[in-house]
């Protein structure tokens with residue numbers, strides 16, 4: 507199901523040429539200098555420039571000089587990696603153009619033994635999935651990515667990973683003016699009360715994959731024309747910010763946050779992550795109704811426990827913990 511012909515167009519572009527053009531911040535560069543440094547013949551350079559233009563890069567040519575005036579919002583792994591500075595997350599990235607689900611691809615890569623922190627991105631998913639087997643609408647313009655994780659020691663970490671990923675995504679979105687992202691338990695990120703991102707942590711029990719987690723993150727960054735059924739409950743980040751959003755930048759912000767939080771998880775420093783989660787979720791003290799295995803529970807949220815999950819003082823008087831994986835929340 508993974509086919510390298512399906513790699514994102516940006517994965518195939520001439521990275522050194524682009525790096526040289528970007529390195530001078532839109533200034534003119536002599537074509538001869540480009541050709542010489544990149545060891546390209548004149549015609550080959552011309553072809554590479556045409557290829558970049560074909561991908562949507564605005565490149566001007568005048569008097570044997572070349573300059574980059576515009577760059578499209580493509581998922582370009584080298585650009586995401588630029589200045590990423592993470593220890594584990596995103597040391598290697600791959601971007602597909604169109605794929606079934608980045609979570610499935612990440613499982614394949616995990617089975618092949620890729621290093622922890624490997625990231626799979628896609629411009630578009632044809633079988634994106636959400637929590638509880640739901641379909642996840644994933645057209646172009648969104649940020650769809652999955653990360654291979656193998657926390658050591660491999661304790662019960664799914665709850666903590668969802669918690670950390672929610673904080674990482676909400677914090678990154680909050681960096682854009684006008685985007686006051688909040689967290690809704692168990693795995694939604696909202697802006698102005700509408701869902702803009704979701705998180706899906708998966709585990710498998712097959713031999714060789716035990717202890718591996720695939721962390722899937724989907725952010726509706728700039729998907730135009732949401733389907734009718736989503737319009738009332740979902741929103742895009744771009745709709746709330748004046749500034750256009752480059753998905754590579756948002757991806758970098760999320761991966762950086764995630765790396766920092768993941769290192770904290772590995773050190774066992776869970777409390778501060780839960781505190782950040784609580785401060786962005788405003789769920790503490792709220793009444794909640796949860797359906798789990800066909801039973802309905804009502805009560806008041808008292809805390810978020812890194813391992814046990816959401817702590818709810820039930821109307822019957824005692825405190826019960828709920829993990830997010832198999833619950834429905836009634837609002």
Ligand code: BTN
Nearest residue numbers: 607634635636637651704722724
């Ligand atoms: C949810 O809110 O139900 C979770 C949605 C998770 C969607 C992401 S998009 C990238 C990754 N690949 C998938 O198929 N799903 C996750």
